[in-house]
Amino acid sequence: MLSRRALVKSGLVAGGYAFATAPNLLASIPSSFWDDPKSPSLTPFVSPLPLPPPPKDVRAFEDLDPECVKELGTLPTGVSRRTRFNFVVAEEAVVSMHPELPPTRVWRYRDVMAPRDNPYLAGPTFVSRMGEPRVVRMINRLPQSHTGFGRTTLTTHLHGGHVPAFSDGFPDEISDPHFDPVFAPPGHPIHKDRFDYCWLFQDVGWRHGEPCPEERPSTLWYHDHFLDFTGPNVYRGLAGFNLVYDDLDTGDEQDPSPKALRLPSGPYDIPLVLQDKLVAPDGQLLYLPGNFDGFLGDTHLVNGAVQPYLAVDARKYRFRVLNGANARMYQLFLTDASGDLHPFDIVATGGGLLSRTVRDQTTTFLSNATRREIIVDFSEYPPGTELYLEDRIVQDDGRGPDGKFMDLDLQPNGIKLMKFIVGQKVPDPSQVPDELRELPPIPASVIASAQRRTFEFERRNGSWVINDEQVDLERAVAQVPLDTPQVWRLVNKSGGWWHPVHVHLEMMRILSREDEPMGPLEGDGLAKTDTAVLGPNSEVEVFFNFRDYPGPWVFHCHIIEHEDHFMMARFDVG
Numbered sequence: 001m002l003s004r005r006a007l008v009k010s011g012l013v014a015g016g017y018a019f020a021t022a023p024n025l026l027a028s029i030p031s032s033f034w035d036d037p038k039s040p041s042l043t044p045f046v047s048p049l050p051l052p053p054p055p056k057d058v059r060a061f062e063d064l065d066p067e068c069v070k071e072l073g074t075l076p077t078g079v080s081r082r083t084r085f086n087f088v089v090a091e092e093a094v095v096s097m098h099p100e101l102p103p104t105r106v107w108r109y110r111d112v113m114a115p116r117d118n119p120y121l122a123g124p125t126f127v128s129r130m131g132e133p134r135v136v137r138m139i140n141r142l143p144q145s146h147t148g149f150g151r152t153t154l155t156t157h158l159h160g161g162h163v164p165a166f167s168d169g170f171p172d173e174i175s176d177p178h179f180d181p182v183f184a185p186p187g188h189p190i191h192k193d194r195f196d197y198c199w200l201f202q203d204v205g206w207r208h209g210e211p212c213p214e215e216r217p218s219t220l221w222y223h224d225h226f227l228d229f230t231g232p233n234v235y236r237g238l239a240g241f242n243l244v245y246d247d248l249d250t251g252d253e254q255d256p257s258p259k260a261l262r263l264p265s266g267p268y269d270i271p272l273v274l275q276d277k278l279v280a281p282d283g284q285l286l287y288l289p290g291n292f293d294g295f296l297g298d299t300h301l302v303n304g305a306v307q308p309y310l311a312v313d314a315r316k317y318r319f320r321v322l323n324g325a326n327a328r329m330y331q332l333f334l335t336d337a338s339g340d341l342h343p344f345d346i347v348a349t350g351g352g353l354l355s356r357t358v359r360d361q362t363t364t365f366l367s368n369a370t371r372r373e374i375i376v377d378f379s380e381y382p383p384g385t386e387l388y389l390e391d392r393i394v395q396d397d398g399r400g401p402d403g404k405f406m407d408l409d410l411q412p413n414g415i416k417l418m419k420f421i422v423g424q425k426v427p428d429p430s431q432v433p434d435e436l437r438e439l440p441p442i443p444a445s446v447i448a449s450a451q452r453r454t455f456e457f458e459r460r461n462g463s464w465v466i467n468d469e470q471v472d473l474e475r476a477v478a479q480v481p482l483d484t485p486q487v488w489r490l491v492n493k494s495g496g497w498w499h500p501v502h503v504h505l506e507m508m509r510i511l512s513r514e515d516e517p518m519g520p521l522e523g524d525g526l527a528k529t530d531t532a533v534l535g536p537n538s539e540v541e542v543f544f545n546f547r548d549y550p551g552p553w554v555f556h557c558h559i560i561e562h563e564d565h566f567m568m569a570r571f572d573v574g
């Protein structure tokens with residue numbers, strides 16, 4: 001039986017919400033549209049790739065939230081003087097996704113200092129450095145009442161970040177009156193209209209004596225995380241990047257420091273967020289809230305533009321590719337018009353730089369919420385060469401891609417997500433060293449001494465559960481002591497369904513997979529990750545140490561419709 005909450009969410013009882021963005025839109029779409037919904041077909045590669053500008057720092061807030069003050073006060077002397085402050089509004093905006101489409105109404109984060117006519121998905125790209133905390137004041141200016149899907153009460157999660165619990169974007173308020181992570185449009189009877197997020201970027205090391213820094217500066221992203229409504233809210237546009245640098249990965253390809261890696265930087269260091277949408281003939285986004293399986297769209301966006309193009313210089317680029325789609329996974333290739341494959345190097349995942357560059361790859365797999373940083377060298381291509389970022393996965397529903405983990409079915413002619421047009425050769429002082437960021441394997445004695453837990457991911461009576469239970473934010477499924485090694489066994493017992501499992505607070509290391517090969521970037525000593533992919537019938541062992549911040553946290557499937565339909569659990573640290 002479906003619970004009442006599930007029925008409300010599916011729109012089957014009063015209190016649910018509409019399928020489209022406005023009631024008049026529903027009237028304008030013939031009911032036959034829903035038999036086989038299809039977006040308008042659009043000419044690819046006519047829009048330039050949008051590149052959201054970085055936000056502008058503002059001076060310190062005078063009425064800073066006391067929780068934020070407390071956290072900043074715990075930092076080593078002097079660090080807090082380097083704190084960055086930013087103002088961001090969450091707002092409704094009208095943007096263009098493609099010149100052949102009417103304007104689209106979206107929700108988005110906008111830097112207050114930035115012009116209102118930013119491109120879509122203008123969630124500012126924060127550029128942070130380790131040791132420079134950032135306080136982001138987010139102000140909710142979404143409409144007080146709105147029609148259509150999504151929910152205007154918000155809570156922002158810095159995905160992959162390591163931040164205090166109050167700042168993590170916990171999915172909803174709980175009975176503890178001192179813990180309310182939600183901010184709402186002005187006039188809300190309970191919640192304030194703003195939240196000061198304390199994103200610290202400090203390296204506290206691992207007290208168990210691992211001989212390298214624990215924190216892995218990486219390509220983070222932030223997005224709404226409100227309970228039951230994360231899917232529609234992220235789909236409407238509430239997402240953005242936060243890139244993190246340090247004195248190894250400095251973001252300067254001409255850095256004279258002998259320690260600096262000098263990876264491609266500046267205009268040659270480009271974040272790419274991949275998303276899929278379903279678009280009505282009038283240009284509005286459509287979403288199917290009753291779809292528990294996982295939402296797939298047929299219109300493919302990069303940085304908010306439908307199949308854009310990017311004119312590139314003939315030199316090396318660093319692309320930070322994020323799967324920002326709700327349920328679609330990607331198997332990416334660099335191709336040309338005849339379908340031939342072209343090589344690239346992989347230097348990082350969402351868990352930061354790999355310990356070493358993985359050279360001459362022709363493909364990489366991105367499950368939901370994960371990132372891949374690839375280096376493409378265009379220097380050997382003659383001017384005018386056209387290459388494509390192409391997705392060859394076979395995926396028809398929210399079940400996940402066809403095939404098994406590391407043995408996916410592929411289509412020979414996939415979807416060309418964007419086009420690169422190679423220009424003239426230019427000087428290229430960047431480097432791609434073999435050795436990147438050291439990551440010693442975890443000592444066997446530490447693994448042997450770890451606390452062990454098992455979590456099973458299943459489909460039960462039409463809803464998604466972990467260890468037989470739907471999400472209950474008032475109750476923790478595990479009490480995890482601070483700074484105590486953990487080995488978690490994550491088991492997918494839901495047949496052919498996929499579940500990319502994301503755990504908040506700490507990056508994990510993949511230790512082993514049962515009866516199947518490890519992914520090419522999963523070896524301990526190569527990479528960390530914030531998300532462990534469970535393919536059909538997969539079972540994976542992961543290692544954590546929750547070093548410091550106590551509090552309530554969550555882990556969940558990052559096929560967001562699975563998360564929104566109860567595949568999430570609270571765990572408490574401390």
Ligand SMILES: [Cu+2]
Nearest residue numbers: 499557559562
């Ligand atoms: Cu799932």
